[in-house]
Amino acid sequence: MAGAVVILGGSLLMTSGPAMDQNDLLDWSAYDFPPSPPPDTGPSDPATILMYVLSDEYPTSGGSPAEAALNTVVRRRDTRFVPVLIELVRANQLSVSRGAGLEANVAALESLSGRSFGADWPAWVEWYGRTDLRAPPGFTGWKGRLLGRIDPGFEEFLPDGVEARIRVEEVLWGGVSVDGIPALDRPSVLPAEEAGYLQPGEPVFGISIGGESRAYPLRIMDWHEMVNDVVGGVPFSLAYCTLCGSGIAFDQRTADGMAFTFGSSGLLYRSNKLMYDRQTRSLWNQFTGEPVIGDLVGTGIQLRRLPVVVTSWQAWREQHPETTVLDISTGFDRRYELGAAYGEYFASPATLFPVPVRSERLPPKERVYGLTVGDASVAYPVGVLSSRRVTNDVVGTTPVALVATRGSLTVHPDGAGADSVYEAGGEVRAYASGGRLFRPGPDPGTVLDSGGGEWVVTEGALLGPEGERLARLNGILSYWFAWFEFFPRTTVYSDG
Structure with missing residues (x-):
């Protein structure tokens, strides 16, 4: 029986x-x-x-x-x-x-x-x-x-x-083959003044390491979702899950001297892309930078996140006039127009693949900026951050300051209908404030402390008038459903 x-x-x-x-x-x-x-x-x-x-x-x-x-x-x-x-x-x-x-x-x-x-x-x-x-x-x-x-x-x-730390039952086919969304490896770049294909207001991922800056336009990244590159002497992978709205930069090097390059597996876990490393062909969680299926499971490896920001091409150039940017001639035949790949998905309130764990505290595809410090995690709605411009908060026991002085990032692509929009979140940076309280400064690149001292917003730190440095914290800009999937104990910041 x-x-x-x-x-x-x-x-x-x-x-x-x-x-x-x-x-x-x-x-x-x-x-x-x-x-x-x-x-x-x-x-x-x-x-x-x-x-x-x-x-x-x-x-x-x-x-x-x-x-x-x-x-x-x-x-x-x-x-x-x-x-x-x-x-x-x-x-x-x-x-x-x-x-x-x-x-x-x-x-x-x-x-x-x-x-x-x-x-x-x-x-x-x-x-x-x-x-x-x-x-x-x-x-x-x-x-x-x-x-x-x-x-x-x-x-x-x-x-x-094979070793697995996630339920293999929940691994799904994403509709493409292995590397069907091809990574860009050490792609060709242009000086900013030669990138005539870009609109001033269109979104880019911006990365600045060791005095070198580079922009990765979303019109290109939407088609590739992965870049293996070197900036400022640091090898890194910019892993972009279009389904989650999250672009995360990882140092390819581990503490024990290993180094990995990545591609897109064509598989998903809870509507998040599973990337794979080319060295062992283990599958990794794009959101956490950890191996979840394969030979590397159980090794304790977790990739170190690097600062990345989503901003407009114009704002990035103003902040980093020496920047380079991806050449639109990638070697692949793609329709590199803003919104051509996923514009309909970005504009829709619906998810494309199953999402087993949901929370109704926010709409599934509301943009949030997520911070984790120790065991504490907080999701900040980008709309709230943009309206406040500077937000002082505490994550766990760590005082933080979030700077979103340039507002949210919504673009009407050229050649699209009047109702067509490309919404990419907003330019947000977070810093360990050390208990200082900040407010917006006279321009988007500065904030003021409680004594009126002017601090400069940079990619690596918040720089004070007396040479102080407040370290940048690496948050994640994503859709709410994705943040909640991997940080279900998160709190949600409220402007009330």
Whole structure:
């Protein structure tokens, strides 16, 4: 007799029941093949073999035994197969696996889960992300093999037995192949005065290290999402998740002397891109700079964030007249126009991929500037920061000052309709204030302390009138849903 299904607080759990054995799977004699593992996979656990049967890894002259396998799963009420069926529903929709067919897989999924989402795959993914369910043994290798039908590179990322610190069940295909969104490696750059393709008000990522400054226009970054570059002698990767609205710069070097370059895996986790390093092909969380699947999991490696700001091209040039900027001749054939790649997504209030963990404290795609200090995290709505211009606060026990004196950044792209906008957040920098209180200064590049002393806003520090230096803090500009996904204990700053 199978274990019982219990629903507690919206989470579906499977109580313990007797383990499957080979004869409990199905009547193998009904098919013209022996009950041996699929080629090159070697699974031996009966539940593992059953997954491969469900995904048509046992082709026979008499057809697929997937329907009989599906009946076995339902009969035994084995909820470990809920994530398997969610994968198969998507595989049916993408025509990469037929198995028992979409209708049969959906019916089995609804029977096992007690939910009625039909063929609404995003709803299944979001629901599953809020449960404590676990997949059968061998699920990672099976999923890698299934995704490998789209691109063999996915199978390399998800071999059987690979270390993982996230639920592999929640790793999703993002609609492109490995490096289908190609990184820019040491791209060609231009002096500012030669970059005639840029509008003064359009958004750029700005990075300044060791006295050297460079701008990375979003009209180009939207198409590439990753740059491996060197500025001021520091090798870094600018990892940009368009889905999350977050561009984060990481030092490629680790404390133990390792160095990595990165590409886009084509896979997602909770609507955030999973980047991969080219040295070990481990998958990394773009938001935290940590390896989450692969050989580097458990090593304690976490990339160091570097200061990056989103601002207008004109404002960046005024602050850094010596800056260089990406050459629009990248070597790739892309429509490098502002908003051409993701303009509709940026303008929409909706997310594109499933987001299992949500908070209604803010709209999902409201822009926030997130700060973490120790175990404390705070999300600052960019609209609030822009209206205040200078915000004094405390994160945990650390006094901070956030400077947003140039307001929010919204652009109407050339050639687009009057209602078309490209919203990119705003120019925000945060500093450890040491308890000093600041207010806006006479121009966007300065702030005043409580005594009227004038401080200069720079990329590395807030510079005081007597040579004081208040260190820059590396925050993240992103959509609210993304910040909350990875910092669920965050507080939200209120102007009240």
